[in-house]
Amino acid sequence: MKLEFSLKYLLLSIAIFLVEVLIATRLKDIFFVRAYLGDVIVVMLIYTLIKSFFKTDHNEKLILGILFFSFLVEFTQYFSIAEKLGFREGSLMYIIIGNSFSWIDILCYAAGCMMMFFLIKIKDFSFYGTR
Template sequence: MINLKFNLQYFLLTILIFLVEVLIATQLKDIFFVRAYLGDVIVVILIYTFIKSFFRIKNNEKLILGILIFSFLVEFAQYFNIAEKLGFREGSLMYIVIGNSFSWIDILCYAVGCLLLYLFVKIQQPQKVLD
């Protein structure tokens, strides 16, 4: 079930994660591991916190799965140069957001990010008491 409801904590966390992503893209771009892998792991968490900022979603596992599928679709769209086909110029914000090169490593990074997110969500949920 999805309800529209603003959550300030998730919104502030979204801003923080976004700033980390900007820092990675602009200041840490010369550190290969951080730029090439960590940013892709974190971006799925950014999407999760952004969605949770505006919607109360009871089934977090389905949300995480949806984010994983979405990130895979975006990555596969890069294989077909979707940013160029949509008319975005190289270097433009949307060209950078959509991406421009397919990578199996990016797919793995998105999966790792969603797995970490899933584990975190599971830890946060109260355990059901067995009767």
């Protein structure tokens, strides 16, 4: 990985982040969207955020790393790590780390990573061949 800024990926990251905020705030009553789609999209957000600041020729390895990271975060929820670290319920870090383990979330992260894999294979997910 090489440090290299990409405005295109940063703008895409901001757009995906805004979709996540929309899901969390306005679409929270639509169960499927809040419970599943947000978890599928969050791995895409992590991918685009990393690609905003780093250039890599190993996108598949990056996606695999994001998948393992997502699994790690989900498994820390099983052990209530946010509470053990002293974060109050409702605090930003408590929300980011999460508080409930779910096998369905694991499947959603895997689905999101598979979608990213297919997107980079179709068009290298790099805006028509430019980085």
